[in-house]
Amino acid sequence: MARFFNTNAFRLAALYFALFAASVLALFAFFYLSTAGFIETQIEQTVGAEIRGLQEQYEQLGEGGLVALVRERSLNERVDNMIYVMTDPFLHEIAGNLSAWPRRTTPVKPGWITFPFDVHTPNGTEIHTALGTQLIVGGDRLLVARDLRDATVFRQHVLSTIAWAALISLGLGIIGGLLMTRQMLRRVETVANTTRHIIHGDLAQRIPLTGSGDEFDQLGGNLNAMLDQIERLMVGMRQVTDNIAHDLRTPLSRLRSRLEVTLLEKPSTARYAEVLTETIAEADQLLGTFNALLSIAEAEAGSRRDTATIVDLAEIARNVAELYEPVADDKGLTLLVSVPDNLPVRGDRHLLSQAIANLLDNALKYTPSGTVSLSVGRDGNVARIEVADTGPGIPLDRREVVFDRFVRLEGSRSTPGNGLGLSLVRAVATLHGGSVRLDDNEPGLKAIFTLPAAPASQAETLRASDARPAA
Amino acid sequence: MVAAMKLLVIEDDREAAAYIAKGLAESGYVVDRAFEGRDGLFMASSGGYDALIVDRMLPSMDGLSLIAALRAAEVRTPVLILSALGAVDDRVKGLRAGGDDYLVKPFAFAELLARIEALLRRGPPVQTTTKLKVGELELDLLARTVSRQGRAIDLLPREFSLLEFLMRHAGQVVTRTMLLESVWDYHFDPQTNVIDVHISRLRHKLDKGFAHPMLHTVRGAGYRLSVG
Numbered sequence: 073m074a075r076f077f078n079t080n081a082f083r084l085a086a087l088y089f090a091l092f093a094a095s096v097l098a099l100f101a102f103f104y105l106s107t108a109g110f111i112e113t114q115i116e117q118t119v120g121a122e123i124r125g126l127q128e129q130y131e132q133l134g135e136g137g138l139v140a141l142v143r144e145r146s147l148n149e150r151v152d153n154m155i156y157v158m159t160d161p162f163l164h165e166i167a168g169n170l171s172a173w174p175r176r177t178t179p180v181k182p183g184w185i186t187f188p189f190d191v192h193t194p195n196g197t198e199i200h201t202a203l204g205t206q207l208i209v210g211g212d213r214l215l216v217a218r219d220l221r222d223a224t225v226f227r228q229h230v231l232s233t234i235a236w237a238a239l240i241s242l243g244l245g246i247i248g249g250l251l252m253t254r255q256m257l258r259r260v261e262t263v264a265n266t267t268r269h270i271i272h273g274d275l276a277q278r279i280p281l282t283g284s285g286d287e288f289d290q291l292g293g294n295l296n297a298m299l300d301q302i303e304r305l306m307v308g309m310r311q312v313t314d315n316i317a318h319d320l321r322t323p324l325s326r327l328r329s330r331l332e333v334t335l336l337e338k339p340s341t342a343r344y345a346e347v348l349t350e351t352i353a354e355a356d357q358l359l360g361t362f363n364a365l366l367s368i369a370e371a372e373a374g375s376r377r378d379t380a381t382i383v384d385l386a387e388i389a390r391n392v393a394e395l396y397e398p399v400a401d402d403k404g405l406t407l408l409v410s411v412p413d414n415l416p417v418r419g420d421r422h423l424l425s426q427a428i429a430n431l432l433d434n435a436l437k438y439t440p441s442g443t444v445s446l447s448v449g450r451d452g453n454v455a456r457i458e459v460a461d462t463g464p465g466i467p468l469d470r471r472e473v474v475f476d477r478f479v480r481l482e483g484s485r486s487t488p489g490n491g492l493g494l495s496l497v498r499a500v501a502t503l504h505g506g507s508v509r510l511d512d513n514e515p516g517l518k519a520i521f522t523l524p525a526a527p528a529s530q531a532e533t534l535r536a537s538d539a540r541p542a543a
Numbered sequence: 544m545v546a547a548m549k550l551l552v553i554e555d556d557r558e559a560a561a562y563i564a565k566g567l568a569e570s571g572y573v574v575d576r577a578f579e580g581r582d583g584l585f586m587a588s589s590g591g592y593d594a595l596i597v598d599r600m601l602p603s604m605d606g607l608s609l610i611a612a613l614r615a616a617e618v619r620t621p622v623l624i625l626s627a628l629g630a631v632d633d634r635v636k637g638l639r640a641g642g643d644d645y646l647v648k649p650f651a652f653a654e655l656l657a658r659i660e661a662l663l664r665r666g667p668p669v670q671t672t673t674k675l676k677v678g679e680l681e682l683d684l685l686a687r688t689v690s691r692q693g694r695a696i697d698l699l700p701r702e703f704s705l706l707e708f709l710m711r712h713a714g715q716v717v718t719r720t721m722l723l724e725s726v727w728d729y730h731f732d733p734q735t736n737v738i739d740v741h742i743s744r745l746r747h748k749l750d751k752g753f754a755h756p757m758l759h760t761v762r763g764a765g766y767r768l769s770v771g
Binding site for chain 2: 349352356359360363366367370391394395396398399402422425426429430433436437489490493
């Protein structure tokens with residue numbers, strides 16, 4: 073429970089309850105003042121009207137008439153709770169329904185007084201309060217008042233009604249607040265529980281969503297998306313570890329046994345040198361594989377921050393083409409390059425260079441004769457790099473598999489390579505928010521690498537920032 | 544090598560340090576060793592070394608801070624940074640801290656040696672030079688022309704840059720990685736050995752029809768441009 077009081081939900085609920093209570097009380101206070109006051113105003117008006125009426129009667133009928141009238145009005149058992157007292161200048165009663173001129177009077181406002189008086193009921197004597205005003209006619213004094221008992225009863229009734237109503241509202245407010253808080257807490261609790269499970273290793277857990285699309289659902293959805301990403305990365309990492317274990321262990325054990333056998337053979341110095349040279353070459357190959365894996369991991373773990381710079385894809389492609397042009401020439405292949413003047417994209421120059429280099433490298437490696445072409449272009453918002461060759465191509469059902477790490481197709485095992493080139497290309501494409509796929513070039517293979525193009529207006533920025541000196 | 548050059552290797556892995564020191568000593572250098580940052584900084588700032596080889600991760604003071612401290616104290620000794628961190632960002636950080644070159648571990652000893660030699664021969668900036676000359680080979684940086692024995696040699700822009708780099712490091716071994724980094728500004732290994740193809744093209748233009756080849760292949764290391 074202590075935890076409950078420490079929650080934000082509770083604090084919020086308490087704050088809203090305080091506001092709610094204050095407004096309920098203010099509302100009822102206003103209601104009370106206006107209702108209770110209304111009855112008293114009514115009484116004042118009645119008494120005022122009566123005394124004006126009596127004054128008129130006095131002016132028409134004279135003192136005798138007034139006395140008769142007051143007597144007549146006083147005859148009945150206090151009609152409408154009206155009180156009349158008429159005295160001579162020495163306060164000797166002439167007429168009225170009160171035993172004497174009241175002794176203890178309290179002025180309430182100019183011309184108005186309240187006073188206590190006895191009321192005889194079958195159960196005994198009660199003391200009531202009356203509100204009244206007086207009139208001096210000739211030398212006589214006339215007091216007209218009205219019993220406030222009804223008003224008091226009404227006032228008390230209103231007060232108790234309001235008290236109950238307030239109590240019920242506040243009670244409902246508390247209960248509602250608690251329920252709402254509980255509801256909120258429960259949803260936070262669900263998130264906390266799920267994350268606790270995940271911390272304890274159950275990464276498959278997800279935060280249940282209600283489907284209402286409210287803030288909690290959005291929060292849960294975001295957390296779930298984050299968890300998916302983490303899980304994906306972890307699965308990827310595990311895969312890499314497995315692959316490294318598999319693909320590095322084989323050459324490492326080969327390397328080890330070669331050294332071991334050489335030791336056993338006790339060969340000549342020349343043979344030692346030969347074995348050492350072979351071993352270094354093998355170690356270099358291992359390091360190459362290792363570096364390629366690291367590059368892929370880096371590209372896969374890369375953040376969007378790494379690809380925030382505007383670079384010229386056209387220039388990048390031209391430079392890579394220029395790097396490979398002599399290779400094509402040496403093999404007797406034609407390298408066709410079709411690249412626009414400039415094509416701004418957001419990206420990492422090094423990774424994009426390496427991706428294009430890998431695609432060209434593959435095309436040149438697997439094409440025995442014919443043409444390899446590199447074309448870069450723009451389709452609306454998409455920048456597109458195509459590397460096509462006239463080689464043997466890849467069967468349809470194998471075109472996705474080759475992007476996996478360490479996959480080398482039958483027939484390519486004799487050529488040098490580590491089966492990581494296309495994996496890197498895909499990682500780079502994904503990092504740049506793009507994609508890469510293989511297609512039929514009829515005949516041959518066509519790799520299509522796309523990524524979002526930056527607005528054409530960025531071409532100017534590009535020109536200004538690209539004045540980097542060649543090293 | 545007339546007077547032996549003095550090098551300081553600051554590397555906490557004693558085995559690696561011993562291996563580097565042994566190799567450098569065999570190549571004719573005098574080598575001192577330090578195994579942690581503070582000692583290294585002390586020795587580097589007082590020992591009169593010709594070049595420093597600094598590991599990036601060191602106990603008591605990391606390599607980059609050490610280099611920054613040296614540069615702040617106006618010690619201009621060339622520094623080669625060794626690091627297991629190979630991303631382009633790491634490289635940029637290392638060079639920004641005041642390093643002159645950056646070599647990612649693990650490396651071939653030939654690579655280290657070539658880079659050290661490049662650092663030692665670097666000398667003062669040669670921005671005022673407009674012509675490079677190696678024996679009978681001349682390169683005009685302004686006119687962007689090359690001639691050998693007065694005979695003009697027609698080069699493509701990239702071949703020109705390649706030759707310029709080789710001429711600035713004439714007589715030294717230049718590795719493929721150094722060429723890829725300096726001439727192309729690429730920090731990855733192309734799977735096919737593209738540099739070899741570029742070199743053989745350049746060699747074809749440079750040496751064909753002349754009695755002595757100038758562009759030599761150094762087995763297991765790289766290339767060297769020299770007079771003989």
